[in-house]
Amino acid sequence: MPKNTLKPNRSNFIFQRNVAIIGIVLFLAKLLAWKLTNSDAVFSDAMESIVNIIAAFLGLYALHLANKPKDEDHPYGHGKVEFITSGTEGALIIFAGVMIIVQAVDSIWNGNLLKELDDGIYIVAATAIINYVLGWISYKKGIQENSLVLQSSGKHLQTDTFTTIGVVVSLIIVHFTKINWLDSAIAMVFGVYIMFVGYKIIRKALSGIMDEADPEIIGKLAKFLNENRREAWVDLHNVRIQKHGSKLHLDGHLTLPYYFQLKIAHAEMEEMILSIVKNTDRNIEFNIHLDDCKPFCCEICxxxxxxxRSQDFVRKIDWNAESITQPDKHRIN
Structure with missing residues (x-):
């Protein structure tokens, strides 16, 4: 079947590689700030940076596999690996949150002596600015390239920025109030928040692995086809869309007049496929099954x-997310 033949974008891999390198530098900076301050809040930020580094290298591996062409063992390509690595990243984020909470509880129980907070504030604030800019660029590029890896990486970096800002605020508060236990308490709050972010990333990855229906994608497709519908397209049903990383696989049943010659029927199918391809930037593979119309189809034709025509026309069936995913041909009764 014809498909959108967009070439894999190697710039995604190069960008993710740079994210990994910058992540290592930022981790070392936060590690220095933790040694200077002995702060649990800074420790929590450094722990998340470790996850950033691991996630960045997992992302590199995922992008490498996702860009490999289909082969005999993987007839649908390797795009699903993006969901697996994204889910792994979410699990690592949750683990980091647990470690942060454990460290904070230990400090509250046994006490924790803070020092040189002013130097720590400057270092951590600088990493926050760099992380936010990098995360914003990564997320925007992920949206543009339809890459879950870059989107997850960008969201993670932005989340890291917000927690880092919280760390800076907590250091300032502790620096002026001298209430040391606030440092550990704030670290615990960050730990819980980080665990929640990790859960959301895992949830999104699982939806892709389990081929969970995406109402937004189906809805946009149905709206476009309904607005650009040709007379010969009697009915459309049993539409399914699978995600393979940034790529999509679309199955569907298109009903055409039973008397159409094979060449004409194939041309109508090609017209539908090409119209979809021309109006999307997604790489899509199609598997369209052609059905012949039945007498009851006259009522919606x-x-x-x-x-x-053997029966009078009754009414048009509008194509929407619900109607085109119906497993059987549409009929009035």
Whole structure:
């Protein structure tokens, strides 16, 4: 079947590689700040940076596999690996949150002596600025390239920025109030928040692995086809969309007049496929099954001069997310 033949974008891999390198530098900076301050809040930020580094290298591996062409062992390509690595990243984020809470509880129980907070504030604030800019660029690029890896990486970096800002605020508060236990308490709050972010990333990854229906994608497809519908397209049903990383696989049943010659029927199918391809930037593979119309289809057929009409037209079936995913041909009764 014809498909959108967009070439894999190697710039995604190069960008993710740079994210990994910058992540290592930022981790070392936060590690220095932790040694200077002995702060649990800074420790929590450094722990998340370790996850950033691991996630960045997992992302590199995922992008490498996702860009490999289909082979005999992987007839649908390797795009699903993006969901697996994204889910692994979410699990690592949750683990980091647990470690942060454990460290904070230990400090509250046994006491924790803070020092040189002013130097720590400057270092951590600088990493926050760099992380936010990098995360913003990564997320935007992920949206543009339809890459879950870059989107997850960007969201993670932005989350890291917000927690880092919280760390800076907590250091300032502790620096002026001298209430040391606040440092550990704030670290615990960050730990819980980080665990929640990790859960959301895992949830999104699992939806892709389990081929969970995406109402937004189906809805946009149905709206486009309904607005650009040709008379010969009697019915559309049993539409399914699978995600393979940034790529999509679309199955569907298109009903055409039973008397169409094979060449004409194939041309109508090609017209539908090409119209979808021209109006999306997604790489899509199609598997469209052609059905012949039945007498009951006349009641929903919009062809004005059909030479084989056996029943009167009753009403048009609008194509929407619910109707085109129906497993059987549409009928009035």
């Amino acid at each position: 919009i062809m004005k001069n059909c030479p084989a």
